[in-house]
Amino acid sequence: MKRARGGGDEEAPRQNGSAGRRKGEQQQSDGDDGAGAFGPADLQDDDNDPGLRREIRSKYRDLINSVQQNREDMLSPSNNKLTEVLEEANKLFKDVRQAREAALDAQLLVVATDLGKEKASQLFAEGTAFDPTAFAEHLLSFMGLNRLEDGEDDQQNGGAVDGYLPQDAWHRVARRAECCFRTSPSFHYMMGSFHAEPPPPKQRIERQRKAPSKEAKRMMPTQLKKMESSHQEATEKEVERILGYLKSYYQDDPTSPISYFEFVIDPSSFSRTVENIFHMSFLIRDGLARMYLDNDKLPCIAPVEEGEVEAGGSCSRKQCIVAISPKIWKELIEAFDIRDTMIHPPSTQNE
Amino acid sequence: MTQRKRLSHTQSSSQSRRQSGSLVAQEEDDDTTFTQPSTSQVQRGLEKLTPAQVDQKTAEVVQYFLVKDQKKIPVRRADLVKHVVKEYRNIYPEIIKRAARTFDQVFGLKLVEIDPKSHMYILINKLEAAEGVSPINSPTNPKMGLLFVILSVIFMKGGVVRENLIWNTLKKLRVDHGEKHEEFGDVKKVVTDEFVRQRYLEYARIPHTEPIEHEFRWGQRAELEVSKAKILEFMGQLHEQDPQTWSQQYREAHSVPNSSQPSTSSQR
Numbered sequence: 001m002k003r004a005r006g007g008g009d010e011e012a013p014r015q016n017g018s019a020g021r022r023k024g025e026q027q028q029s030d031g032d033d034g035a036g037a038f039g040p041a042d043l044q045d046d047d048n049d050p051g052l053r054r055e056i057r058s059k060y061r062d063l064i065n066s067v068q069q070n071r072e073d074m075l076s077p078s079n080n081k082l083t084e085v086l087e088e089a090n091k092l093f094k095d096v097r098q099a100r101e102a103a104l105d106a107q108l109l110v111v112a113t114d115l116g117k118e119k120a121s122q123l124f125a126e127g128t129a130f131d132p133t134a135f136a137e138h139l140l141s142f143m144g145l146n147r148l149e150d151g152e153d154d155q156q157n158g159g160a161v162d163g164y165l166p167q168d169a170w171h172r173v174a175r176r177a178e179c180c181f182r183t184s185p186s187f188h189y190m191m192g193s194f195h196a197e198p199p200p201p202k203q204r205i206e207r208q209r210k211a212p213s214k215e216a217k218r219m220m221p222t223q224l225k226k227m228e229s230s231h232q233e234a235t236e237k238e239v240e241r242i243l244g245y246l247k248s249y250y251q252d253d254p255t256s257p258i259s260y261f262e263f264v265i266d267p268s269s270f271s272r273t274v275e276n277i278f279h280m281s282f283l284i285r286d287g288l289a290r291m292y293l294d295n296d297k298l299p300c301i302a303p304v305e306e307g308e309v310e311a312g313g314s315c316s317r318k319q320c321i322v323a324i325s326p327k328i329w330k331e332l333i334e335a336f337d338i339r340d341t342m343i344h345p346p347s348t349q350n351e
Numbered sequence: 352m353t354q355r356k357r358l359s360h361t362q363s364s365s366q367s368r369r370q371s372g373s374l375v376a377q378e379e380d381d382d383t384t385f386t387q388p389s390t391s392q393v394q395r396g397l398e399k400l401t402p403a404q405v406d407q408k409t410a411e412v413v414q415y416f417l418v419k420d421q422k423k424i425p426v427r428r429a430d431l432v433k434h435v436v437k438e439y440r441n442i443y444p445e446i447i448k449r450a451a452r453t454f455d456q457v458f459g460l461k462l463v464e465i466d467p468k469s470h471m472y473i474l475i476n477k478l479e480a481a482e483g484v485s486p487i488n489s490p491t492n493p494k495m496g497l498l499f500v501i502l503s504v505i506f507m508k509g510g511v512v513r514e515n516l517i518w519n520t521l522k523k524l525r526v527d528h529g530e531k532h533e534e535f536g537d538v539k540k541v542v543t544d545e546f547v548r549q550r551y552l553e554y555a556r557i558p559h560t561e562p563i564e565h566e567f568r569w570g571q572r573a574e575l576e577v578s579k580a581k582i583l584e585f586m587g588q589l590h591e592q593d594p595q596t597w598s599q600q601y602r603e604a605h606s607v608p609n610s611s612q613p614s615t616s617s618q619r
Contacts, residue, residue: 071515132508132516132519132523133520134590135507137523138589140523143524170496170535171493171496173496174493174496176499177499179480181576181578182477182478182575182578183475183476183576184420184460185476186421186423187417187420188421
């Protein structure tokens with residue numbers, strides 16, 4: 001039976017399974033069988049002989065390995081090694097009886113077909129073939145390889161071209177390759193990134209801050225003094241003025257009591273009424289005036305004689321809170337028929 | 352909205368891609384929380400805001416992009432909305448439009464959505480690089496040299512290569528992916544992780560391989576940024592051959608003028 005050469009036609013004559021067995025032409029595959037005559041009984045023996053099975057499988061595996069290991073060798077168009085492998089496989093196939101061997105056969109087929117495809121693609125390439133080895137050689141020269149003259153070191157490199165490459169070998173290639181690329185130039189900050197170094201600047205800042213704070217403190221007391229004195233003066237003045245009013249009214253008529261309400265209320269201004277009450281309270285606090293209830297249980301005030309002033313300690317302290325609202329203020333004005341203020345407002349208004 | 356699973360390596364771009372498994376764990380798709388507002392919604396949103404406010408937000412978006420661009424990792428729309436746009440999300444299309452205009456007119460950069468499904472943006476240069484070696488003496492990044500080598504091999508080999516081819520080629524250049532390189536460090540990580548995240552490369556698993564193997568393809572960023580014609584030109588110089596001798600690659604590099612490929616002539 002003729003077998004077609006090359007990669008493509010192996011499918012047709014090869015059939016897997018029992019149909020592939022050629023009962024007529026039993027060829028010796030390796031000549032190891034030893035038996036002379038053939039008969040149905042011998043066929044049965046061959047089927048089940050484990051030694052033979054193992055041998056066939058081993059041979060298949062050898063073939064597969066040889067294809068995989070010597071791949072580049074087999075690809076070379078200068079030899080027919082692939083065809084030889086296929087013919088070898090064809091021979092082996094005749095003795096295939098069991099599924100395990102057939103599976104190996106199929107595996108070999110895959111590997112061989114793959115190789116065949118690659119060989120075919122080589123055929124289709126028109127023009128000059130491209131040889132990567134030659135390319136590498138030329139590139140090494142381009143990179144500036146300094147080939148050493150004596151060939152003693154060749155064996156060490158295991159066949160690689162001897163010599164040493166300059167430091168910038170790959171930079172040379174990169175420079176030459178630049179014009180083939182349309183890479184966008186990368187963005188980088190011109191002065192690089194900033195370095196964060198917090199500790200030194202912080203110390204400087206602290207020292208500077210300490211100096212101004214001292215000066216600020218010095219400023220504060222003088223200002224406060226001024227403020228307090230102005231407040232105190234104003235109040236004191238008012239209080240004294242009211243005391244003057246009180247005394248003068250009392251001296252006019254020492255017998256008739258002065259109604260508290262009539263004294264403090266200013267019918268034209270609620271706020272001044274409140275101020276009068278406020279200043280009045282100072283007078284009472286300081287013991288310069290006294291408040292008492294008359295027969296009608298209405299509050300009256302009178303200045304305290306100088307002789308009567310006692311140290312506040314012996315007197316029992318009395319406290320009361322005076323509250324007034326505009327409504328009450330109006331009611332008082334009506335009730336007491338207050339038409340005019342007894343305490344005239346200060347001539348110089350500070351507000 | 353249906354939950355979209357994103358295989359970060361195999362993006363369905365305009366070219367048909369084989370659906371292969373992805374090594375990197377699938378990133379969470381926060382996009383489902385953001386729906387693109389309609390034009391009428393945008394209009395209404397704009398009416399409620401002063402021009403100064405919209406300008407301010409646009410400027411913030413521009414600045415965000417510029418800083419993110421330092422690492423060359425694409426910007427996700429979900430991140431942009433969450434961190435910058437925030438309550439202005441109802442006028443998002445308008446903001447993006449204005450930001451793109453700013454990039455175009457002020458910086459000469461192009462804002463491109465490289466993945467319309469998962470909405471990722473990158474910035475590329477609108478201006479063509481100077482002919483030959485750049486006169487500006489800016490510092491070069493050796494990783495770009497490494498990337499250039501890998502992209503060249505992939506292109507010259509038809510667009511897909513098995514990873515072993517790349518590793519073997521690099522080994523010949525004294526770059527071993529199993530060892531630490533003095534310039535690149537962990538080479539495997541740079542190639543299979545960094546370049547992939549930047550979308551310069553795609554690193555996809557080949558099915559049915561035992562042990563697991565992967566293949567490399569150009570990533571979406573490479574398709575937009577890298578000029579195949581210029582790579583071919585360099586190849587010609589290296590091998591001292593006319594670029595047209597590689598006829599298939601030459602055709603691919605100079606085909607389809609309206610594709611995303613950068614052209615050799617400078618355009619405005």
